[in-house]
Amino acid sequence: MTQKSILITGCSSGIGYCCAVGLRAQGWRVFAACRKIEDCERLKTEGFESPLLDYSDSGTMDAALEEVLSATGGTLDALFNNGAFGTPGAVEDLPTDALRAIFEANFFGWHHLTRAVIPVMRKQGHGRIIQCSSVLGFVTLPMRGAYSSTKYALEGLTDTLRIEMRKTGIDIVLIEPGPVTSKIRQNSIPNYEKWIDWRASVRRTEYENGLNKRLYANRGPDTFELPAVSVLEKLLHALETKRPQPRYYVTTPTHILGVLRRVLPTRALDWVLSRG
Secondary structure (H helix, E strand, C coil): CCCCEEEECCCCCHHHHHHHHHHHHCCCEEEECECCHHHHHHHHHCCCECCECCCCCHHHHHHHHHHHHHHHCCCCCEEEECCCCCCCECHHHCCHHHHHHHHHHHHHHHHHHHHHHHHHHHHHCCEEEEEECCHHHCCCCCCEHHHHHHHHHHHHHHHHHHHHCCCCCEEEEEEEECCECCCHHHHHHHHHHHHCCHHHCCCHHHHHHHHHHHHHCCCCCCCCCECCHHHHHHHHHHHHCCCCCCEEEECHHHHHHHHHHHHCCHHHHHHHHHCC
């Protein structure tokens, strides 16, 4: 039986790394892509095939896919789009260039890579494209406008693609985690410091009493936070079941907020979400 292959992005840590390790243990041939060459080199020492892939650089995406296809003889069974970052801050304090930058990496890059993979999967007659979205792809929270807007856009694009890919043999799946252990909070600090002038904001007190403490204080895990293996469990089902679900919720908050979004009036849901 031919070994199944998957390209996973954002494998330097967190969800991507956990899924790469877990799928390899299940017998998959894992191409564990990273944005930085030093992370690729580290994963290679662990026995992974690790192409360089930066969602903000189409050249690296094209080269990474070419590397994968060269290694597999032109096939790829699955793509797990995962790498993303956050730019926290109030919407009124976000420069438009900050949104352009986060959309380039969290949305446009995903679209570029997905489009490049589809012809490969069409030719072989099957494939799975799995998008790591977020609970923030269908509800939002204060100070998460940049990240949430990329995930809302991703959900709309993925829902459309799923409908368009019916009867092609290519399954399109969303995984929607809530709080999962990762480095996304620490990794968002440089973007926050680059783009948000919180000291000059009319919301300075909110930043001091809220977001700054969340970013810089050692607070421990969030309420209901789960380890990254919780995403791996859903990913395995999405990859290996005959008929994957269109959506997989991960963590209690995702399930709760999914229900509240359906049953509460918008103003009531806004009140719940405004409390963070």
